[in-house]
Amino acid sequence: MWLTCHRFLACSSCWQSQCNGALSPATWQKRLVPRGIRSIYSETGKWEEKYGLETRKKVESWWRTRIKEQFKTTAGIDKSRPKFYVLSMFPYPSGKLHMGHVRVYTISDAIARFHRMRGLQVINPMGWDAFGLPAENAAIEHGLHPANWTQSNIQHVRKQLDALNLSFSWDREITTCLPDYYKWTQYLFIKLYEAGLVYQKEAMVNWDPIDQTVLANEQVDENGCSWRSGAKVEKKYLKQWFIKTSAYAKAMLDALPGLPKWYGIKEMQANWLGDCSGCYFEFTLKINNKPTGETVSAYTSTPEAIYGASHLYILPSHWLLHGNNCLKEILQKEFVPGKDSLTSVTAVNLLTNQEVPLVISAKSEFEGYLDTKIGVPCVRPDDAEVARSLGLASENVIEALPDGSERLASSGKFTGMSRQEAINAITQEARNQGVGGHLTSSKLKDWLVSRQRYWGTPIPIIHCQSCGPVPVPYEDLPVKLPNITSFTGKGGSPLTSAAHWLNCSCPRCKGPAKRETDTMDTFVDSAWYYLRYTDPHNPDRPFHKELADYWMPVDLYIGGKEHAVMHLYYARFFGHFCHDQKLTKHKLLLLLCRERRGRGKVGFSTI
Numbered sequence: 001m002w003l004t005c006h007r008f009l010a011c012s013s014c015w016q017s018q019c020n021g022a023l024s025p026a027t028w029q030k031r032l033v034p035r036g037i038r039s040i041y042s043e044t045g046k047w048e049e050k051y052g053l054e055t056r057k058k059v060e061s062w063w064r065t066r067i068k069e070q071f072k073t074t075a076g077i078d079k080s081r082p083k084f085y086v087l088s089m090f091p092y093p094s095g096k097l098h099m100g101h102v103r104v105y106t107i108s109d110a111i112a113r114f115h116r117m118r119g120l121q122v123i124n125p126m127g128w129d130a131f132g133l134p135a136e137n138a139a140i141e142h143g144l145h146p147a148n149w150t151q152s153n154i155q156h157v158r159k160q161l162d163a164l165n166l167s168f169s170w171d172r173e174i175t176t177c178l179p180d181y182y183k184w185t186q187y188l189f190i191k192l193y194e195a196g197l198v199y200q201k202e203a204m205v206n207w208d209p210i211d212q213t214v215l216a217n218e219q220v221d222e223n224g225c226s227w228r229s230g231a232k233v234e235k236k237y238l239k240q241w242f243i244k245t246s247a248y249a250k251a252m253l254d255a256l257p258g259l260p261k262w263y264g265i266k267e268m269q270a271n272w273l274g275d276c277s278g279c280y281f282e283f284t285l286k287i288n289n290k291p292t293g294e295t296v297s298a299y300t301s302t303p304e305a306i307y308g309a310s311h312l313y314i315l316p317s318h319w320l321l322h323g324n325n326c327l328k329e330i331l332q333k334e335f336v337p338g339k340d341s342l343t344s345v346t347a348v349n350l351l352t353n354q355e356v357p358l359v360i361s362a363k364s365e366f367e368g369y370l371d372t373k374i375g376v377p378c379v380r381p382d383d384a385e386v387a388r389s390l391g392l393a394s395e396n397v398i399e400a401l402p403d404g405s406e407r408l409a410s411s412g413k414f415t416g417m418s419r420q421e422a423i424n425a426i427t428q429e430a431r432n433q434g435v436g437g438h439l440t441s442s443k444l445k446d447w448l449v450s451r452q453r454y455w456g457t458p459i460p461i462i463h464c465q466s467c468g469p470v471p472v473p474y475e476d477l478p479v480k481l482p483n484i485t486s487f488t489g490k491g492g493s494p495l496t497s498a499a500h501w502l503n504c505s506c507p508r509c510k511g512p513a514k515r516e517t518d519t520m521d522t523f524v525d526s527a528w529y530y531l532r533y534t535d536p537h538n539p540d541r542p543f544h545k546e547l548a549d550y551w552m553p554v555d556l557y558i559g560g561k562e563h564a565v566m567h568l569y570y571a572r573f574f575g576h577f578c579h580d581q582k583l584t585k586h587k588l589l590l591l592l593c594r595e596r597r598g599r600g601k602v603g604f605s606t607i
Contacts, residue, residue, distance in 0.1 A: 064165055071116070071167035074123050077550055084115040085551050086124040087530055089559035089567070093153040094134035097160045108558050109166040116167075123551065124167060125533040127174035128154050131182070132522030133211050133228055136455035140487050146455040150177055172536045176525040177455070181532065183478035184542035185525055186460040188574070190471045191581060193461075196434055197244040200461075200469060202323040204371075205448060207236040214240060216448045216521060217369070219566070237323045240450040241459060241518060245569075248576045250276040250439035252569075255587070268564040269572075274368070274441025279303045279427050281374065281436040283312060283347040285327065285358070292326055296347065299442055300374040303430075304422035307411040310387040310394035311359045311375040312347040318371050321360070335360045342390045350435040351426070352412065357392065368442030447570065449521045454484060454494040456519030464506035464513040473507050479515070493517040527570040530554055530589070531578065542583070549585040 088108040091101055105126075112124035130150050139149035154175065161168065174181055192198045206215040210229040214236075219227045226233055253273045256266050278301035285294040298312055314320060321331050327345060334343045345358040359375070366373055377384035378396040387394050398419065399409040408414050408422045417425060430437025450459070458479045460472040472479055482501035484494050495517040496502065506513040528542070534551040535543035559567070572589055579587040 060165070067165060067167065068162075071112075071124075071169070074121075074169050074171060077547075078121055079550075081119060081121045083551060083555075084112075084120045084122045085553075085555045086112045086115075086122065087533070087554045087557045088124075088126075089557075089563070090127045090129050090526070090529065091157065092132065092134045093128045093130050093150050093157055094132075094138045095153065097157050102164065104558050105161065105164070105166050105168075108556075109164075109168075111556060112167050123169045123172060123533065125172035125174075125536075126161070126168040126170065127172075127529060127533070128157075128176065129522065129526050129529075130154070130175050130177035131456045131519075131525055133213065133451075133453060133455075135177075136453055136487070137211065139455070145485065146487070147177070150455075172533050174529060174532055174536050176457075176522075176529065179478045179480055180539070182457040182525065184532065185457045185520065185528070186472070186477050186479060187474065187542060188528060188578075189457075189520070189524070190460055190474065190477075192243060192577065193471050195577075195581070197247055197577070198241065199244065200239060200241050202237060202239045202319050202325070203242075203448075204235050204317065204319060204322070205238050205240055207234045207238075209234055211453075213452050214238065214448060214450055216523075216566075217445050237319055238450075239324075240448055241461075241516075243447040243449055243524075243573075244438070245447045245573045246280075246440040246444055247438040248573050249273050249441065249444055251576055251587075252572050255572075263561075265561060265564045265568075268561075269569060272444070272565040272569065274443040276439045276441050276444075277301060278442060279430070279437050279439050281306065281430060282350045284350065286346045286348060286355070287327065287330065287344055289346075292345075294320070294325055294327060296320070296372055297436060298347075298372040298374045299370050300376060301442065302376055302379045303426050303437070303439075304408065304414075304417075304419045305376045305379045305397050306349065306374070306426060307352055307354065307408075307414075308376050308378040308395050308397035309349065309352075309354060309356050309374050310377050310383065310392045311356050311390070313359050313361050313366075313373050313375050313383075313386070315361055315363065315366065315371045317364070318360075331358075331360065338362055340386055340390060342392075351430050351433065351437075359386065359390065366442070369445050370442050373442075447521075447573075449524055450518040451521055452493045452517075453519060454481070454487065456522060457525060458495070459516040459518050459520055461516040462504060462506060462513045463516065464509060464511060466511055467506055467508045467513075469516075470506055470508050470513075476507070493519070495519070523566060523570050526567060527574045528578070530571065531574075531584065545583060545585070548583070552584060552586045553588045 086108050088104050091097070108124055112122050116122045128150075135150050136146045139146040142149060176182060176185070189198065206217065206220050207213075208215050208226040208229055208231055210231040211226065215226055215233060220233050221227055224233050225231060253270065253276050256270055278299055280297040280299050281303075283296050283298055285292045285296065296312070296314075300306060300309075316335060316337070319325070320327055321335065322328070331343055331345065335341045340362045341360040343358045343360060346355050347358050348355045356375075375383040375386055375392075377387045377394040378398055384394075386392075395410055397409055397411050399407050401407060406419050408417050408419070411422070414422050414425055427437035427439060458481060460477060460479045462470045462472060464470055482495065482498040484498055486497075487494060495515075502514055502517065504513055504515055505511065531543050531548055531552070535547040538544060568589075575584070575589040576587050578584045
């Protein structure tokens with residue numbers, strides 16, 4: 001027995017022949033461990049006849065500090081050995097650990113130890129998803145400041161993890177509520193803003209009446225209830241910040257077919273993304289031939305036929321009829337319930353410069369989650385019926401050829417192209433001009449990230465009456481949370497009460513301005529944490545590209561299937577974005593994934 005154990009611990013290379021078939025590791029240098037190593041079976045290294053509770057406690061006590069020292073730090077990069085990045089979902093420190101955590105972290109611990117024994121260079125990092133509603137609500141319930149409540153829980157959970165003697169790479173520990181982390185969340189938010197992937201608009205939002213905050217669509221279940229509080233979600237019109245995740249919808253969808261089957265996860269992501277064959281185009285609105293300053297994005301499932309548009313179609317629930325805008329009264333007056341209502345407002349397509357009338361639909365809903373779409377009679381019979389009944393002019397821009405193929409007509413410089421050629425060319429032109437063109441589906445909405453609560457990453461935007469919204473300069477990051485002592489969890493954001501923090505100078509014109517008081521959804525913090533783990537203490541950038549390129553992609557992720565359309569979806573979006581920003585080499589987030597499933601089943605795949 002002792003010899004068997006000694007062989008197991010003595011040399012990682014002895015496992016190479018057994019594991020080559022399954023994992024095909026690269027060749028690495030053999031490293032022998034001195035033969036004086038103790039057996040795991042007793043404190044003395046000798047087998048004891050009565051291996052009871054007291055003996056087990058002695059063995060554990062003897063090994064605890066030695067294992068902790070062995071695994072708590074990661075040596076510098078050794079490119080002569082293969083790497084293995086084990087990533088387990090990090091916990092909300094809004095309470096204590098439960099058995100679900102123990103299950104996940106025991107799996108990551110076992111796999112991390114196994115690959116270290118094989119001689120691989122392994123990181124198994126741990127951190128704290130410390131911002132968000134769970135922590136703030138728990139702090140309010142206990143009459144504590146969220147920071148104090150969170151830090152006390154982190155200390156307690158850390159003791160629980162230490163008691164389990166798990167082999168985490170504690171030198172890579174991160175905490176999302178600390179400025180040295182959320183500084184870089186703000187940095188990435190500004191990068192998204194500069195890339196045109198962040199915008200603010202008034203919209204009908206999901207309002208949680210218990211948590212008193214806005215929820216993203218992904219955080220509302222199929223019964224219309226909040227994923228966290230369980231409350232029936234209400235609808236409100238508020239000005240909110242969005243991340244344009246739809247810009248990467250087609251890229252994320254196209255990456256799915258080449259991946260192995262993964263027990264429904266791939267299908268869940270594909271279903272969430274939908275059929276990404278249409279796109280949005282930007283329009284400016286006019287009345288009496290005068291610009292109003294209002295803009296809208298409208299969807300079409302046939303972007304190649306955009307020159308055949310006859311009208312812009314909105315629902316009666318559209319924000320233009322209910323929100324804070326200059327057209328609200330006019331549109332409400334011109335709307336006739338139950339009928340398609342032709343209005344005096346016109347819309348100018350910023351790509352084609354065509355001007356079409358705005359029509360308020362008799363319908364209460366469109367396909368998917370659309371509230372604005374482009375009427376194109378030549379390709380959609382329902383649009384043709386609306387145009388005919390309202391007497392709207394339209395042109396057939398799709399010409400059928402004798403061989404059965406189709407090409408564009410009366411479509412500017414795109415005339416003569418096949419329909420597929422035109423889809424690619426027109427959407428590319430729109431993207432180049434920044435007026436839409438990102439292929440997406442009618443069921444996918446952009447990520448609403450505004451939260452009207454205190455305990456979150458401050459959105460790094462300053463509002464100036466002269467300059468409009470202005471991003472905080474990089475050198476002024478992080479925008480730290482002010483110290484607020486009174487929390488109720490009700491009404492608007494607590495940040496509005498911190499006058500010394502709220503009032504500031506505009507970075508552009510130096511005039512008086514105010515900070516944004518919404519904070520970010522906690523999923524923004526967890527959408528890129530796997531990259532920070534590769535370089536957790538870098539004070540100059542979110543992570544060094546060389547380190548991220550070495551450790552990424554993650555070799556094994558251990559998490560719950562319930563995150564398939566939230567956490568993994570957002571993380572994939574950030575992976576694609578960081579690649580396009582030249583921050584990383586890899587678009588791929590994960591190589592292998594382990595999902596928690598019932599009856600002890602385990603599933604692995606790639607995403």
